[in-house]
Amino acid sequence: MTSLLKRLLGSAPTAPQSERLDGEELARQLEKLEGYRVLRALDPSAGFHELPPLAQDERLAVVVDSETTGLDPTQDRMVEIAAQRFAFDRQGRIIKVERVRSWLEDPRQTLPERVAQLTGLTDADVLNKAFDETEIVRRLSTADLIVAHNAGFDRPFFDRRFPQLRDSPWGCSLSQLDWLKLGFDGRALGHLLLQSGLYFDGHRAANDVVALTALLGRELPDGRTIFSHLLEKCVAESVRIEAVGSPFEAKDALKRRGYKWDPAGRFWWREVQRSDLNSETTWLEEEVYFGRGRPRLRVITPRERFAEPG
Secondary structure, three states: OOHHHHHHHOOHHHOOHHHOOOHHHHHHHHHOOOOOOOOEEOOOOOOEOOOOOOOOOOEEEEEEEEEEOOOOOOOOOEEEEEEEEEEEOOOOOEEEEEOOEEEEOOOOOOOOHHHHHHHOOOHHHHOOOOOOHHHHHHHHHOOOEEEEOOHHHHHHHHHHHOHHHOOOOEEEOOOOOOOOOOOOOOOOHHHHHHHOOEEOOOOOHHHHHHHHHHHHOOEOOOOOEHHHHHHHHHHOOEEEEEEOOOOHHHHHHHHHOOOEEEOOOOEEEEEEEHHHHHHHHHHHHHHHHOOOOOOEEEEEOOOOOOOOOO
């Protein structure tokens, strides 16, 4: 231990508990020293047991995460779901947070070794478990927005398991935020959290949800919360450009441009903001179609965004 830390702690190690500096006071003192940053642990048990009634100018959002047996929603199954609701105001400030809830379900197959290693879940943990469908649908269907850190992954699983939620609006903190412009380097949830001075243990759905809620509530130097920036992106309409009939030899250029392949429809597609639509269709005309075709355009709202094509 350095002499500086010894001075900070003083006689605390041998003093009675009531006389010791609490952890937060030690952290604040340590942060004053050059060369030190302090990480604070997230408390997964924090929050209201049940959110109080919303005020007239408040709205409701819910952060979700899932653990699955694999990456394919047509073949794999969710084994864990976590959700945390919160109230927010017109400025996108998080006002009240509800305690995180989580549920397990038996996928009726042996958990893949990688899933077990990543989450710590075992076959015994999920044996004969079933999601509380009524409770999950109640909590998510009442939200004005469902948020996930990779909604493109999570939403198809939710839509298949809970078809009652298929018309819900979704937002994605991974793809809809420019984290570099917000002052972060990287997009992984754990890394973003560390840069905010927080940390959590384990890769379980509930921990990831609490982490994302805490991150969204952080205020940035511009005086806005991260969630307010996400809301701005979520409410804006975008356009899905489907490059139907594009020549095979254009696939590499489309991929470099950020287009994704739709195996069911057999076309490349990309979602852009309305402000970028003209420049994108011009690029397709000049670099892909050469006057021998045109893309199909579809307006996308938060209710369609991140859903499976079709």
